[in-house]
Amino acid sequence: MSNQRQTMLISGKVQGVYYRASAAEKAQQIGVTGYAQNLSDGRVKLVAEGSPAQLTSFRQWCHDGPPAAEVDMVNATEGAATGEFTGFEVR
Template identity: 40%
Template structure:
């Protein structure tokens, strides 16, 4: 089991980033959450099998077609065993 927190910068709010992230994570079998932050970034927690988590981290570098990702910060974090994948905030 792997758990990573990502913070995505750029034009990532108002472009369906969170909803697309939720759909991609569910399809990949990844648990966690995604949320907009007041500073204009999007933050997500991806937890699951290492390959699936890495798939989501790679996706975060591009995001949905309307997004313009300029940076992605990735941090390994202790597993918290979230249920499902949800948009928070």
């Protein structure tokens, strides 16, 4: 099955708790490409591309995040992968 893209908006106590760095580490372990970015409203935006199984695993991790995070909600939208990423970066 071909790769897909998920854009996730993570709400809660997710800034200042190493959420982006931990997400990048997890993405690299799973083999997902994309990026993590803080938003001005306190959320974290993740754009991830990978197989459906990889994205499911990554999204499940996002519901918990790193130990200091308190995730309230993960809002995910799916789309077609563009293949524009070569790794996973923190922006």
